[in-house]
């Protein structure tokens with residue numbers, strides 16, 4: 001992984017590179033920040049740079065033996081610890097290294113992926129269980145770290161989602177951080193850093209990563225998907241709240257699917273078509289929870305935009321052409337008497353779905369409220 005392939009975070013990259021050049025390399029770092037901002041890619045670009053035998057001003061060389069092995073995540077001094085779902089029968093130990101091929105493949109497809117995607121790709125057959133870092137991983141790590149580095153100055157341990165380590169494993173990792181054997185770099189990558197064992201937290205230096213700006217997201221989408229049109233790119237960049245993973249998902253969902261569903265919800269609620277509102281609620285309940293939440297966020301965005309359109313602030317309008325075509329007629333129904341209540345109801349529905357409420361009921365209840373509010 002090169003620094004240049006990590007989207008955004010220019011300032012952080014500079015700091016990491018400068019630290020390596022000046023020889024001030026902290027031995028345990030915690031890359032933290034929201035999902036989808038590129039924590040794992042940045043940690044790996046950093047590790048590759050540390051190991052590179054011919055470091056450039058701004059990036060690793062890509063040509064030396066170390067870089068070539070890093071490109072395949074196959075460097076003998078690079079170790080990974082990540083959550084898995086045990087496929088073997090209970091009582092037998094299963095190590096994340098047994099899933100290394102899947103891990104490399106996942107990373108090669110796109111280094112921007114989340115735990116859901118990892119579970120879906122690698123463990124679909126047993127995906128009803130939660131992924132964790134099993135306790136046996138702690139001893140395995142200690143064993144590996146006692147061996148000398150094979151080829152590099154540093155051994156690098158990347159722990160992805162360290163908050164999913166059990167107590168016993170956390171304590172082993174803590175011990176390895178406190179009493180490192182030789183030169184070892186620990187790179188922890190987490191979107192829930194506060195859930196990590198506090199004594200581990202206090203021994204790591206945080207590399208804090210923030211949500212990506214819309215422009216960086218739009219550029220990233222353009223690079224990856226040259227077929228996407230500007231409307232779709234704008235839409236995905238704006239609604240993804242700084243997460244590249246969310247932006248790619250929104251792009252896959254297609255902007256118009258959500259718009260069509262939004263139009264249907266508003267039209268049927270306006271004419272009080274209860275039968276179709278039930279059908280619609282059932283259809284929405286069949287989507288993944290993540291998509292249900294994205295749809296509700298999309299609706300909130302559309303309600304706000306329509307209100308802005310209605311009060312005449314055309315210049316603040318952030319809609320695609322298709323959205324504008326519908327909104328030019330619909331905006332007059334969204335006014336100061338109902339806008340905040342509508343947004344509030346949509347956000348409450350989002351809250352309940354996040355907490356595993358019954359989607360069918362939540363959507364139908366929401367539809368009934370929209371029906372009343374549209375007539376205000």
Ligand SMILES: [Zn+2]
Pocket residue numbers: 051052053054055060061062063064065066067
């Ligand atoms: Zn190199």
